[in-house]
Amino acid sequence: MPLPKGIRKISDTVWEIPASFKPGMLVPARIYATERLLQEMDEGVFNQVTNVATLPGIVDYAFCMPDGHWGYGFPIGGVAAMDPRNGVISPGGIGFDINCGMRLLLTNLTEEEVRPRLRELVDGLFARVPAGVGCRGFIKLSPGRFRRVVEQGAPWAVREGYGWEEDLERTEERGCIAGADASKVSDRAVARGCEQVGTLGSGNHYLEIQVARPENIFDAELARAFGITLPNQVVVMFHCGSRGFGHQVASDYLMSFLKVMGPRYKIATPDRELACAPFASPEGQDYFAAMKCALNMSFANRQVIAHRIREVFSSVFRRDPRDLGMHQVYDVAHNTAKLERHLVDGKVRELLVHRKGATRAFGPGREELPEIYRETGQPVIIGGSMQTGSYLLAGTAGGRETFFSTAHGSGRSMSRHEAKRRFSGKKLEHDMEEHGICVRTACYSGLAEEAGAAYKDIDLVVGATELAGISRRVARLIPIGNVKG
């Protein structure tokens, strides 16, 4: 792909497109990538990240992370901080799947102990964590009760017995962001979501049993601090979001912003998917309060799933999940907009940080981190493809240059259509089994779409974030069991 005109190399991992590149850009765009990853990026990334740079109130730069590829409005991997006084909030900067995110649970089991029970575990997880098109959960909530749940998030789930109190401090925002207001959410969004708590969904959402092999530990001290202490220790990682509820909140406000931004606020955006409203406006505040409900729904969803995973392990090994050491490492969101305090030109300012397919990665010392991670920096969970593996990283002090943001996954390099044409789901399942990965899928064509070859090289993506200093590698985690939605 030809690089955009005027792009300038700032360092081996930072590339800048100047504000003169396109009319209306208020700040330059900065792409974090090695030269190879930059060359592999699609044109949409350059077009969209420079579109983001035109949004009112943007501070410093429009960023794109190394796993960037085109998205809707923002590129996937897009990060933009807005001044909440005169800036905008845009659903396109958050994504349809609000608080799509990752959670990582530990066990004190080794691969050798888990292998003989792997099929049983994967079958159990497939049965207990609903996945696939239109899947519904085991918790039936009335619309009224669901509205209370989305204001309360993961603490609701823990109070109901789904999880442990300690899970909350190991969840971004303690699993409940303040200011969620369910009165700002449509009945349609509630109707879509109220039977979906505890479900994985489909597409690139998955649940994996993984192994931390000794040769894949990059920082033994941080790995220990995050609970990875045994050779070939087994962990469980999963990826899902706010399901139909969040999707509907995003769709509702996208339409509503589209109708008011021009006539009422005189804002014109280069792409309708960047529809936005001033953050301080009634519409902007309504969306912020509704979006927080979707954040909380997702935290509750992952909390319930974590509980089910513990139940499955407990039933297969006939031991209490606490005896199995099934503590949570962390839960991160990668589709959000949040008010955070950051240093800008030597002054601490409150900013509205949009992260779309990008993970918050606070470095050591940030007061938002729980005490257990205050010195280490935040655990960052990066999902790779189901064939190649995933990563556990840590936030660094160097992250301040991207408002403490890093990559979120490997990013696709091949379309779903093409992947389905090239790979057969059944053959892929067979190949994965041959490589020691036990798979259960709700849909074989969906499995083919998620083939490892359809994704960028996760090692390159993660390596670029480390080279850039915005996060550091702790461990690479290899899949041995996979449940695919």
Added chain:
Amino acid sequence: MSGYRFRGDVAIADVAFEAWGATLEELFVAAADATTNTLAENLEAIEDRERRPIRLEEQRADLLLFRLLEELIFLKDAEGLLLRVPAVRIHQRDGALILEAEARGEPLDPLRHHLQADVKAVTLHRLRVEQTARGWEASVVLDI
């Protein structure tokens, strides 16, 4: 002549399709089928057991299509229904386009319908509805 085809070169992470029809109404029916076909491989297996009336009003044809497809996604999650739209009626009143239709189908059945990818949302990305020499055409990207 109406129909649709999926495109692999537009949406790497998601699903894009083009749909066409001799009339705007035919185009909408084809686009609804493309959306349901994204959810389920086997459209012919969807039986006419449940019906849901749909009435929508928009100023623009592309947003009217957006709303129709979104309705199918909504009913899939809210009621667990897999629906087709065999016919739509579109008329103009006071400058607005009004769509009336009856979606027909049945509860999702993974065994019979061969479910594929769940659709999160209809997007505005490159959303296009236009009249051409051959009739009407649309392009749509669905978020998966």
